[in-house]
Amino acid sequence: MLYLWLLTIKFICFFLFACTQPLDYRYACLDQSSNPPWPRYQANLNSLLSLLSSHSAKSKGFGHGTSGINQTHKIYGLYFCRADTNATLCNSCVENSSRLIKQVCPNNVSAIFWCPFCLLRYSNKNFFGKLSVRPRVAMFDATQNSTSAGEFDSDARILMNGLIQMGSEAPLMFGTHMFNINGTQRRYGWVQCSRDITSEECKTCLSDMLHEVENCCEEKRVWRIFSPSCFVMYETQPFLLNDVQHDANAPQKAPEKDETMSLILKIIIIVIGVVAVALLAFSTYYYRRMERKKVEKEMKNLDAIFSQDQTNNAENVNPDLPMIPLSTILKCTDNFSDNYKLGEGGFGAVYKGVLADGKEIAVKRLSKTSAQGLEEFKNEVMLIAKLQHRNLVRLLACCIEKKEKLLIYEYLPNSSLDVQLRDMVKAALLDWKRRLNIINGIAKGILYLHEDSRLRVIHRDLKASNVLLDHEMNPKISDFGLARTFGGDQDEASTIRIIGTYGYMAPEYAIEGLFSVKSDVFSFGVLLLEIISGKRNNKFYLSEHGQSLLTYAWNFWSESKGLELMDPSIANSYVASEVLKCIQIGLLCVQDNAADRPTMSSVVHMLGSDNVTLPSPICPAFSVGRARNTFEGGTSSNASTPVIVNDVNDITLSEMMPR
Incomplete structure (x- = not known):
């Protein structure tokens, strides 16, 4: 009975996750x-x-x-x-x-x-019985790098070639085998062909896929390569669904079963499956509910600290976040000396610090007169410590002591993307390869926030000054003070406090206070066009063009002059097809209707694929840059600073809590 239970759960998991x-x-x-x-x-x-x-x-x-x-x-x-x-x-x-x-x-x-x-x-063309090795795709686990250089060049290639020979000659045109690599490590191989091609064509197809490993996956321990006529897989864990023998193509005699007993067994399996699915759903609901209660408790503890300023309770701020004594911060910043000051924003000043062990840090100091900064501080403490991704800035610790409220981040030496693009000398160092790497990194960071993180996060203030660059010019998204989290099935929320930066706001957010993942997609589209052109959208209307960057880009695109949008600094390094593809993706992201914009998962796929077919964008119908009557009481004199405006519409405020 236990075996049936485990078997049922196993197949339920495959049904739930196969192709989803x-x-x-x-x-x-x-x-x-x-x-x-x-x-x-x-x-x-x-x-x-x-x-x-x-x-x-x-x-x-x-x-x-x-x-x-x-x-x-x-x-x-x-x-x-x-x-x-x-x-x-x-x-x-x-x-x-x-x-x-x-x-x-x-x-x-x-x-x-x-x-x-x-x-x-x-x-619409007859392809039956015709070998086809293209197009091909590779899937691999980026975290599973080989521990020994050239692992696949030695034993594994020989063993996989033997498996290809076996699989191509088998009746069902597949083969699987477990290998011992270097005598100590196990690897599992799988090859399979479409049964409408010949044995010799199968061998040709599989061998061609194996050659592709040199281009994509040679240093990976887990990879799969697919083509229209065959596929090859190589992994560190057994992946067989059933107890298939290595000679799995050999005919096997089916056991004789009583029809009545077979029917009873099927009914039992179905009932167990229904119960298992119900238990899985209940467990998921219970886990999310407990997570929500935990976050609510943490928020109450944090509010108590802010209202009472009790240092002895500081350890309750966030169990994921270490605390650093104020004395350490004062020492490493020379008592917040102006010589250590990196910049200042709506939150407060940012200082560079050097710890006793030589490690460089960036310290955000909450302005004592900023009520909005207090809200942002609370938001970052509760949120960013739970987020871990190579394209997000890392929050190392915090400090709440003697009326000081400080956030300690990793120090990134190349400042922000905004600074790099504004400085002509620094912009010249951003060749096309670096810019494309920055675009891809930002996209992957946003995708993590939207779909892959512990919390579903909407950033709401994505802009060039909030993208920092490390020593290798890799991008890291920062400043989560305005971010909001979505629960379970929630797709959209509204607010009467429209907070963000002119030039990056999606139209539905700027006018109606509606925000969703598509709001971040819009901001990413603006940012992408800025990276390509080297121009800032929220300052663009001040130039001789008299229009927004989005309209400017669209005019070039619609006239098939997309490359004229390009920053002259990359004239000697650009790849025309890549630049044009990125411009098209940027225009798709800034579509007026949120439903017409792609998701970030689609954006990452479009950026990473050479043969993907992109939809055609339409003219962006909206841009924020000029002072608009829609925003009453907002700040329009400095378009680079966040603005908080009161919308006159009767919109309810949604307070979002982490899942």
């Missing part, structure tokens, strides 16, 4: 049409995908078919599942892939969709 996680699938949209495919083709595609899904429920992991009679509208489709999946999991994967492939490739007459457990492809 963004990092678990890849796709290639081919032969894009400027208009959606004609209705007859769409009808045939729906019919074909339905046919393949139905067939997968009772097949042995492979099937192909066609739909349509007229050659103009005829469509060819194929799927094959990993050889260790059963019919139920194979069917689930093909069904999910059929649904997702229409969403991600709506205007394409050919497409390929790769999941961990299946491949699905269709085309």
